[in-house]
Structures are given as structure tokens and as C-alpha cells.
């Protein structure tokens with residue numbers, strides 16, 4: 001991607017290296033309990049949030065007018081498979097079985113390193129455009145070390161903050177995903193020692209494990225021990241869908257000391273209440289990806305059960321091949337699916353709810369601060385707090401429409417979309433300004449469709465609507 005930049009951003013001075021940025025008179029949803037929400041200013045210096053308050057002064061700063069705008073901490077998307085970006089939209093009408101057959105069972109083996117790089121780059125840029133400043137990229141198409149390097153190159157090029165979740169190859173679904181007896185690829189040790197040795201860099205390392213649903217128990221233990229020996233977090237899909245008798249793998253992991261704050265569990269729909277309590281007690285985070293869980297039959301989203309147990313819920317978009325890649329959609333699916341469940345329970349008792357069980361603020365917190373906590377980054381990001389890195393998303397609504405700003409939190413959650421994402425900053429660096437990316441469009445955009453069609457043809461499928 002070239003360094004050609006938006007003239008608007010240049011004129012505003014927000015791209016001047018080293019120059020402070022002052023966002024003035026905005027609705028600030030800080031997600032910091034000590035600061036709360038306020039109509040005020042944010043001063044960004046040296047990539048960090050320097051001050052939050054009213055009537056801040058900084059003579060040298062480039063000023064962003066925040067009037068009628070809402071500033072939130074950048075979204076944290078805790079679960080996405082960016083490699084599927086080039087086949088986006090092929091699987092929206094598929095069941096879980098069809099997805100496993102076509103994507104993990106067939107498409108993965110046809111990815112070249114360059115395909116992974118292009119998909120990851122375009123997916124990461126799409127995330128930034130949608131106001132996401134941090135992703136956990138669950139990358140399980142790493143057929144060779146070059147595939148992993150392609151994904152890391154792309155994340156670094158995009159400028160997004162990311163945990164690169166190193167996963168298994170996508171070349172043999174039976175070998176890697178059917179009670180696998182193969183240990184996690186050792187290439188992750190090379191990456192930890194070389195490219196992603198730092199835990200303070202914009203792109204850091206995590207391990208995307210198969211977990212006990214997809215790998216034998218002793219393999220799962222060895223995988224987690226490998227991640228811990230490298231000092232990195234782990235993430236695994238767990239308890240999604242109905243496949244014969246339910247096996248309480250989460251309880252077994254807890255009893256074996258394998259859960260902890262370094263463990264992120266994804267979906268978890270079938271976990272029993274005692275397993276959820278155990279996971280929370282031992283510090284694990286739980287990623288809910290409600291849209292795809294509803295589509296593919298993973299089960300009911302666990303949002304309410306985790307909230308009731310006092311645990312951290314983080315949100316993710318998951319499979320780009322099937323569902324929307326933006327956090328607005330996921331927030332709305334999460335909050336309204338939970339309300340539907342609670343309303344239905346009340347109906348069964350012949351009554352109506354007096355109050356709703358989960359609020360817009362709750363779910364925005366899941367999409368920001370709790371996401372940061374789940375990735376072990378809450379001291380650096382997740383709220384608009386002085387000394388944290390300046391990862392900020394500014395939203396605006398067109399002046400010719402009725403303003404939704406009666407309640408800025410509800411404006412974001414119920415009336416927000418990618419179209420309302422005006423400005424995005426990661427570590428103080430502006431990536432989107434006044435609705436436009438500041439860099440020129442990447443040449444890779446033109447390759448994406450061709451790559452996707454080649455992979456789908458080689459894998460022997462095409463989207464249902466094209467058949």
C-alpha cells in the first residue's frame with residue numbers, strides 16, 4: 001500500500017508526525033468508570049491518550065471537531081478468521097456441516113501464502129474501516145511457514161492492532177480436526193523467537209488451539225503447555241453444536257488446571273452452568289459470536305448466562321465467509337437475542353418483563369473493554385483513559401437525518417453502522433478520517449475476487465445462489 005494520503009486528513013494536520021491531536025466537544029463514552037461519560041475533549045500525544053476533560057488546551061494540536069459526534073474506545077473483535085475474506089459471502093446459506101465440508105474440508109488446502117496475505121490484509125482494512133482497532137485473528141489455514149508469514153506481513157501492513165492467533169494447517173480436516181492426534185505445529189516457536197517476540201508491539205502472538213472438542217485430551221494438554229511455555233494466550237472453539245452425547249470437556253480442563261486468564265473459549269453454547277462458573281472462576285474469557293451461532297446451530301448464545309455468572313463476555317464476528325464482519329451487527333444480535341430468550345421465558349410463565357435484562361451499555365462494554373480484558377490488553381486499550389494507547393473510533397450521523405443522540409450509547413448500539421464510522425485512530429495514528437481511509441486503496445483489492453473464485457473452483461463448490 002503506498003503512502004498516498006487523503007488531502008482532507010493532510011489539511012487537517014492529523015497526519016503530521018509527532019503532532020498532538022485534540023478531539024473537541026464530543027460525546028465521550030469512555031468505558032472508564034472513574035471518568036464516566038461526558039461532553040468533552042480528548043487530547044492525544046505520542047500515540048497515547050494524554051488527557052480527557054472539558055475545555056482542554058493544546059496550542060500545537062491538530063483539532064478534530066467532535067460536535068454531534070460520539071467517541072468510543074475502538075472496537076475489539078475477539079474472534080475472526082480473516083483468511084476467509086477472499087471467499088466472503090459464499091457460506092451465508094450453509095449449515096455447520098456444509099461449512100466444515102467446504103471451507104475446512106476443501107477450500108483451506110487451496111490457499112497459497114499470497115492468498116492468505118491478500119485475504120488477511122483486506123480483512124484487516126475492512127475491520128479498521130468498521131471502527132475495529134483490535135482483532136484476534138484466528139488463523140487456521142497455515143499450511144506452511146510461508147502462510148503464517150504472509151498473514152503476519154498483512155497484519156503489520158494494515159496498521160491494525162492484532163493478536164495473530166497461530167493455528168493449524170487447513171490442508172487436511174480429518175488429520176487436524178477429528179479428535180486429532182497431531183500436536184500444534186512447531187513453527188509457532190520460530191515465530192515467537194523471531195517476528196513476534198514482543199508483547200508490546202502492535203501485532204502480538206497467540207495460539208489458536210483445536211481444543212478438546214477437536215483434538216485428543218493429551219494433545220490439547222500439550223498444546224496449552226506449549227502456549228504457556230511461550231508466554232502467550234490461547235483461544236479455542238468449544239461446545240458448539242450437538243454431536244451425540246455431550247461431553248463436559250470444559251469441566252475436565254478446569255479440573256486439570258488447564259483453564260486460566262490466558263484461555264479464551266469461543267461459542268460455549270452447550271456448556272452447563274457449572275462449567276461456565278468454573279471457566280469464569282478460573283479467569284477464562286468467553287467469546288460470543290451470536291450471528292453465526294444462530295445460523296449454524298451452535299446453540300443459544302451464552303451472553304446472559306455468562307453475564308449472570310459475573311464473567312467476561314467478548315464479541316466476535318467469526319466466519320467472514322458466512323456473516324457480517326462488523327461489530328454493530330454482533331452487538332445487536334447479542335443484545336436482542338438475549339432479550340428474546342428472556343421475553344420467551346416470561347411468556348411461558350404467562351407474563352411480560354418489567355425490565356430488560358441486558359442494556360446497550362452492557363453490550364458496548366463487551367465490544368470494547370471486555371474484549372481488551374479477554375486479550376490481556378486492558379492496561380493498554382479498551383477504554384478512553386489517560387495513559388492508554390489512543391485507539392479511538394469517532395461516529396457521526398448525517399445532518400439530514402434525525403439525530404439519534406438522545407442517548408449516545410444507544411446511538412452507537414442501535415443506530416450505528418459502518419456508514420457512521422467517521423474517524424479511526426490506532427495508537428494515535430489516524431487510519432480513517434471523515435469517512436475515508438487515509439491511505440490509497442490497496443492494489444490487492446483487485447486480486448481478491450479472482451483469488452476467491454479460483455479457490456472455490458478448486459474446492460469444487462460455489463455459493464448456493466450461483467448454482
Ligand SMILES: [Zn+2]
Pocket residue numbers: 079081138237266318319
Ligand atoms: Zn471461529
